[in-house]
Amino acid sequence: MPGARIDGDERITLRTVEEEDVSFVQREATNPEIRYPMGKPLRTRRDVEEYLKEENADRFLVCLDGDDAGPGSPEEEDVRRIGCVSVEDAAWKRPELVYWLIPEEHGNGYGKAAVSLVIDYAFRTYDAPAIGAGAFAFNDASRGLLESLGFTEEGRRRKFMFIDGKHRGIVQYGLLREEWRTEERA
Template identity: 70%
Template sequence: MPGARIERGERVTLRTVEEEDVPFIQRASANPGIRYPLGSPLRSREQIEDRDSEATDRFLVCLDDDAGPGQPDEGAVRRVGVVSVEDADWKRPELGYWLVSEVHGEGYGTEAVALVVEFVFRSYETPAIGAGAFASNDASRGLLESLGFTREGRRRKYMFVDGKHRDMVQYGLLRREWHEQRNS
């Protein structure tokens, strides 16, 4: 069952990732529609659990209108994705995110990433947050740009995915920019 509620938006809830969530993460990550845009290799359960022990804040994106703040019953939530924040405690945090394909285009990703950005700026003294998206992933780049992220550069031939080397577009968002856009 998903863990405790960390943040709640209008339609999505961010919850802690618990051991019981690893099969969902592994199954979704094995889906080529998710894995290829992320550039992620297949991982075993042990590799996923080891990665969760690294310096990463990982949030399960859930749809659970009526579930309370504690651990909900298994049937009370629907897992739809993950947003992670790497390196927040020692350098500029880097966001990563994915959603199951059934909910693409419904705005859940934008809401979940916005909740995580707000969480990071509230929880850490970092002046900025970074994120990357493959140059060919228009939806991911659009999500970042809609939240005020600025394109900072392009990593050419950055990752080998699906038989080709792919370019990665790097984005950044300053704390000041986030607060200005939220207060305007």
């Protein structure tokens, strides 16, 4: 079952990733609709367990809570897992966001809500002047999400990774702390 509630809004809840969530993360990490847009290799359960134990990252489940889900570890039937958002490398360089949602929830605004909450979390937790994120050039939805949150394109890495039979470029984005504060007021 998902862990304790970290943050949320009227639509979604961020919860800690617990050992019981490995199957969900691993199952979705093998889904080509998620794996290819993120440029991730196939991962075994052991790979995912090790990934989730890595230090220097804060990982959150994106959940839809039922009416009976409390702030602690809720019952399995009271929470529906729909994705994951991570803040990586925050302790030693500029934090980087990594995020995904299950394909059936794309386009419902849950990604924007979850990433917004994690940006707030990162700026409250870390004394970083900026947050970064990357999206493959072909991933229009992810690039649109970042741009809608005020991220600015900072550069491109051409033919960055071989994904789904082609070399793909990646677009690097950044959001300055003062830009987020301005974005929040707008």
